[in-house]
Amino acid sequence: MFGFSVVVMAALYGLWWYAMRRDPGEISDQQAQRHQNRWVIWGGLALPIGSITLLLAFGIPAGHRMLPLPPAEGEAxxxxxxxxxxxxxxxxxxxxxxxxxxxxxxxxxxxxxxxxxxxxxxxxxxxxxxxxxxxxxxxxxxxxxxxxxxxxxxxxxxxxxxxxxxxxxxxxxxxxxxxxxxxxxxxxxxxxxxxxx
Amino acid sequence: MTDPRARHQAFEKVWGNLPGFGTLAAVNHTSIGLRFMVTGMLFFLVGGLLAMLVRTQLALPEQEIIGPEAYNQFFTMHGTVMMFLFAIPVLEGLALYMIPKMIGARDLVFPRISSLGYYCYLFGGLIILSSLFLGIAPDSGWFMYTPLSSAEYAPGPGSDFWLLGITFVEISAMAAGIELTVSILRSRAPGMTLTRMPIFCWYILAMALMIIFGFPPLILGSILLELERAAGWPFFEVAGGGDPLLWQHLFWLFGHPEVYILFLPAAGIVSTLIPVFARRPLVGYRWIVLSILLIGFISFGLWVHHMFTVGIPQLAQAFFSVASMLVAVPTAIQVFAWLATLWTGRVAFSLPMLWIFGFLIIFVCGGLTGVMLALVPFNWQVHDTHFVVAHLHYVLVGGMFFPLMAGLYYWLPHISGRMPSERLGYWGFWLTFIGFNATFLLMHLTGLLGMPRRVYTYEAGLGWDWLNLLSSVGGFIMSAGIALILMDLLLHFRFGKPASRNPWNADTLEWATNTPPSAYNFGSIPDIDSRHPLWDDPGLPDSIAAGDHHIPEIDHGRRELLGTDAIGARVREVMHIPTNSWWPLCAALGLALVCISLLVRVYPLALFGLVIAGIFLFRWSWENGAHPKAAPLGVNERTDPPLHSRTTDGPGRWGMIVTLMADATLYLSLLFGWFYLWTVSPDWRLPEETRLSTSGLMATGVLLTLTVFRYRRLTERLRAGQDSGLWPASVQTSVLALLHLGSLIWVIASAGLEPGALAHDAVLSVMLYYLLFHSLVATLASLLQSARIKLGYVSAHLPYEAIVLKPFWIYTLAIFWISYTAFLLLPLAWGGSP
Amino acid sequence: MIRRLWQPTHPVHTTLGLLLWALWFVVLYGGLSIVCAVAPPAAASGALTGLNGGLLLLTATVLALLAIMTWRCWRAGKAQAPGSSERFMARLGAGAHGVSALATLWIGLPVVVLPPCV
Structure with missing residues (x-):
């Protein structure tokens, strides 16, 4: 979890820094629209949804194990x-x-x-x-x-x-x-x- | 009047504040907004000082510099001051200052309410702060968990200061929420449709609406807890049938949206600045509007994630866990839309951009730890440790303070007409940034190593020593940075280079005003046909000042705004708004008297304060419509567009409806409390016999229904342009209303409830007093309206006021019958006695 | 009035889906809490209880409604001129309904696996 977070964080910082530094040349509104869709759909939708899926796949069973359900044999x-x-x-x-x-x-x-x-x-x-x-x-x-x-x-x-x-x-x-x-x-x-x- | 100088002077005469002490009567949004911001900054310094004391105590293990009693007051006050007296008011102040200028208006639509809000904030803040100097500050943590904050475990007046003071301060938040909502919806420049609004206005609209729905639960909770402490009504006490968890629900029902109430305007600053410095329109405007909407809603579905360790079924926790993670979606959309804007633009690097970059680094880190915290098993581990402390500072300082500083540097030339110093500014930024990370990055680790929050000291040798020492050093570096920024700010007023007009080459209308701005902002109101009026027409400021656009006249001597419709921004009416007024200050002083006398428990004095505050408020409402101090009927009336008091749909009606939305949220919170206690309170008990007269209440309800129907007929006839028999109709309404009021008082007095003994009776009593309050206010307003009809302030030509009051009567009727059903009939059906 | 509000290009649709989501969320949490307080199913029966079934049914209904609304708004947006206010609102409505549907799906999923009242 921490490793993944650090990777996401570092990638984002790097991209942001590069975006501020880079010279895009002339960009038409249509090109800007394409950039928008690419960034927002992949970064804004796919990335968080994917990460949440991973987290829940791990988290819900982990939480389940910690519940005070009756143990398989005997009593707690x-x-x-x-x-x-x-x-x-x-x-x-x-x-x-x-x-x-x-x-x-x-x-x-x-x-x-x-x-x-x-x-x-x-x-x-x-x-x-x-x-x-x-x-x-x-x-x-x-x-x-x-x-x-x-x-x-x-x-x-x-x-x-x-x-x-x-x-x-x-x-x-x-x-x-x-x-x-x-x-x-x-x-x-x-x-x-x-x-x- | 074409001479610009003469025009300016004529406008200043109408719009300016009074000289000398008269400035206390100012209602102008620029003045009030600045006062909010400056006061907020001063409270920020107090909060920062408290943080320094806390870090000094924690620097080394087993220190006794500050004992636990003082330490508990310090951290409680640090949180309280930063949240309620710094963060919210400063952002409100920024919004009050900026919104009219961005939407092309001369002021907010309810200027006297801005002024009332400011005084409530100032007096409330001073009352809360005074407790610190008296050494009796609240010490139960800024979320005041009961029973620790109850009369039994916190016998001193500390908790009372918090509950009463914060409720008082919250009046200002509610005032700002209502007035920003109505201003944004109804006073935009013609042609500025919702889709052409500057993105900042979308953020502020969402913030204002969130305040309207987010704050009432806390206001209700504070009232209930104060009633428990002062009168012993056991809402949260198990022995009397209450439940301490109800407080946590009410608190976090406010508390989590609150975080986003802080984040939204800050993100709005980011979204405003990035396109200006990237010299490119914001990429993904619609995506950002979507994410604002999502945040506005989803943030109300997360509150239980602060309560994962109180023993709630895991399935319920899972709902809130997933909802908490989902908030990452709108946040990520915004981050990537900003990234795309920078990607497609050529960035001019300057001080505001540096703060934005700092914001991104800190906020993304805080957001990621936030997603981790949403995971239930991880939360069980780190909840209430320094990991959470680190997370919340990353989110709040990163997500609110850094953008605020970016905005401050960006708009400083607007406020003062001068540029800040680049060099001091850079030093200030880097010291703050490095100090902040040194303090809080390490604190994540301290928390993972098991250090709980809110301990005033710790044993040596648990692995926490060096981390705490470094955190304290970082804290002091950060305060050095803030001291430098402060110095820069103060010096720039004197030594700053004069700023050119629109120094950053921005696209939004606030840069079309003078810098520093004149009291009336715009000499005339332009038509808007794109999102970037100043990029399309750099000459706009001159033509506005020359009076080439809408409503350039001033010889009528009224303060006038252009009223436009909410969606398409077509011109609907000219709003005439009040000028400088002392009533807000008087009313706030009355309320301060209520607050102080409740604190020292002199209840007759509190009642007296309430009555005089009420008198001042009604007196204030008297100067409206056709009153000589507002817009008396003239021979040559404007007809196209008409003055708003001559119409049936002006800002007052919108303000009334938005206020009632907040009111309804308060009522729903009370209903929630009622059902919550019925179903899950561990020791819920019913009184042995029915004490409240069901039939008596039914009878008074019938009277209320008749009143409202009578009033409704009156307004319908007015709408149709008929005012024959208006006065008798109004008198009939008032007589019916008085009969209803009298019978309601009789029913309550003869009910013999025991609110001190049973939570059941306590909630029932609060409900009855709530109904009584509404009936009383509506009746008084109707009586005053009868008098105004007699004076000719309400007629077929002036139908406005009767139509403003109508929603209030309908609301009063609705809550009456809903209460009758939910508090009396439903429990009967359930098999208990009401 | 109602007919005008029902047009998918009206700004009301930007919040309608989210309101429906919020309402569903309240019923989901409130219903669960009330049933658990009044008549909790046995912990041993796991996630296979009538309560879970009821909540799942509710979730599916809301999900279907939101999906239909998303489709309606999206289709309406296509018919409008690019750059127009109507298209903006319809697209915004489609996005809001769509994300509401997504949120409903995600928040509803734990009902399938977790026992209700433990």
Missing amino acids: LVIEVKAHQWFWQVRYPERDIELINALVIPANTPVDIHLTTADVIHSFWVPRLGGKLDTIPGRTNVLRLEADRTGDFHGQCAEFCGAGHAHMPFVVTAKSAEDYQQWLNNPDARTQGDRDD
């Missing part, structure tokens, strides 16, 4: 995240586990994050794991995430939420299936992270 793991000014309250509904500013998830497993808010609109975002989703008063939004490796991932609030907006980070720790089970049975990290307000 559900974690509830409630945003506050200015910290994240994380709950595992099937276990009695509650964390602040930290999530622990199994790697290579789809996880559904159920997002709510206690006050204003926030936005839950882990840049390396996927897109962001807002927390809206009165609604529950579901974000599908899947970590393809173990390790720590940095996350933060992406929707401006007041004075503490800059200080609302959290950490997502992806563990292997065994480590995750072990952690579930012995969640020593119950108080992991601290409120930052």
Whole structure:
């Protein structure tokens, strides 16, 4: 996408520069009309329509994969995240586990994050794991995430939420299936992270 | 009177501003346009200063130069000032200044409205700015997302400043929108058909219409949010049955068209300049008109792309995603039409062209990132990061500021009669261009690396440090460039070389005026038979000044314009327009009093301000038609063409209809809010019992219907040239209208709604007050009209005013029954209580 | 009056197609939102729902209308003298209708592949 954009941009700049520099000689109105049709139809219609086709052919399936549709087998793991000014309250509904500013998830497993808010609109975002989703008063939004490796991932609030907006980070720790089970049975990290307000 | 000097002096006497402080009563479009532009530039400096403070804070990680509270005020005010107090008003000012000169008119058709618009802008801007100096500026971001901007999470007066101040400023945008639309459609020089209009006028026509349909949703949203903050009506509060997402819909329903409202006039500048410097008519005029139309419509179908992360079904997102990408088509058509023009022409390179080239580089880059952002999965990743900040600055600075500077340098000789300095101008351009790219090109990367927008500081070591530092350095280079441009502008008024007439050898009529222009622009109005009047006849300026064309007379002492029909530009009437007037300033002061007393929450004073503003506005409307200060009936009346107040279709009727289109958009936004809350608000609740009397409302509706039918008969008889029994008929109308008004007030007062408790009742109340407002205004206008009939200002010979008021009565009737159906009957059918 | 407006050379036709497009867009988005709020089809049934079918039918109708109008304007433009105002308006109308049709087609396409309410 970026490569294609850069090519289009460079070509356009070059053409424009040349058009300003070149000496066309005498051009009749009919010739000008032909130039117009050539440039406008190819550049103004064909180019954007072609590019949009390419983008959509890539974009719609990519978006589709990120939807929280029921997975082919079993059920996605559900974690509830409630945003506050200015910290994240994380709950595992099937276990009695509650964390602040930290999530622990199994790697290579789809996880559904159920997002709510206690006050204003926030936005839950882990840049390396996927897109962001807002927390809206009165609604529950579901974000599908899947970590393809173990390790720590940095996350933060992406929707401006007041004075503490800059200080609302959290950490997502992806563990292997065994480590995750072990952690579930012995969640020593119950108080992991601290409120930052 | 053939002596040109004597002619000029006679015209100046009629058209000039009053001396001394009297200049505050000026209504002339050249004066008002310049005031808009100069005021806008001053606000631009404030906005730029705020940007510098923001970049200083972000230059290094973990700095505490500016705390989060002040930082949040600064970036909110930066966005607000740049958008609402700089970008829109400056472009409006340019359009107000330029349009009459381009279409061969002496002024806009509603000069007092230009003046009212300017004062609303000035006072509103000063009120908003004062919050910054008091340290209580709005701090919820320029799009004011609720609940962050609500009374609970923003208890200070900051949000009130924003909501009230911006609504006040928006009066000026609406005023400009209405008056530009009517002027372009009805006062072009004879023979200037739609197809012969300068391309700039097409852009401005589209911009004006977009303002008319784009701004009302925000005005409604601001009123609702202010009502929620001040009176606790829960439109956006989940607990009361409201929904915060409704604000986002209303805001972006305005917010996205707004971007194109800024881009269109700027693109119009580009389309005007390129043919002049390529010395070749614009290639693909029709293609460009087509793309203007497309942008005008498609840009209203994109607003949800600002809301891709709020959790809307993906199919709905896909509609908006595709629509957003489709906007690339009209933009590409324009870019390639410009390219083709340059391709077939021999380009004279000069300062304005340099800015145009800068525009192209920056804007194309911003356009491409825009197409990327329209892609939903990519948007989920970079939404609300510095990537978006970079994109929007590329589009707005590239798409609006750079063409504006090109236009400024191009038209500077027109405004001042002097040429700017080439050398200072080049330095200014290159510093701005390099500084801009250093700031914002890198910011794309900062955003891709995950830096969210609107954070007042960031941790070191996330890979953002050097990027931010370079961005800040770039920002300061850019401000140095702008300082140089400013210096160039100021110096040129004194040291610039005097400009020759039409120094760029342009083709459009604005260069047929004097430079600097006289107050009346044209001594006579020429017939136009091509798109390039000055290329076809370089002697045109002289014959215009000599009075060789239409309406060269001035001894009648009236300010006169030529009224032509909208499509074919055939002469229809002579419009006589008002001269210098204090009423706009008085009315704006009254409205400023309303705004300030709402801010400090002294409601009786606000009501008082509203009443006096209303009195001033009605007083203003009194000086029309055959009033001694307008065009009293004379012995030797013009008959061919007649004066517009002696006809049944003048600018006032067009102005009324265009205003009602804006009004209808506001009403539709309210209907949208009503249905939106009914269907998707998470906690929507109905009151336990029906409180509003359905039959009572029906009865008052019948009275309203009778009133309107009575009035309609009156106007039909006037149209047919009969004025026997006019006065009794008008009195009957007024009595019926008063009965309707009284019963409507009774129905509202006895309804016992609880707008503070339920969003349902809150929306219903707003609807009822909206109806009441229209009935009240229509009734008052009818009463005044009865008095004018008695005074002989309305008669078979002067049918105009009655016909101007008619659409307003019909609109009042229409919204009444639509409301009755949508707010009462439909919910009943749905199975709830209204 | 109506008869004059219906002439393909009248400037009204430069916005008629776009207005139709806008109306269709509102019904498309509004209809989807209302059905999803009141009676959402199951997510598992994918794009094969009555809702998608209804929206598709609507899209096809609008598309056909716009195509006919494009053709009408184009034909009318051919009959007018080159350089005349009538030809300009008819050609402009054809372009506006044509792009409206294109926009309808493109924006309507996702209805075929995406489930409606997820």
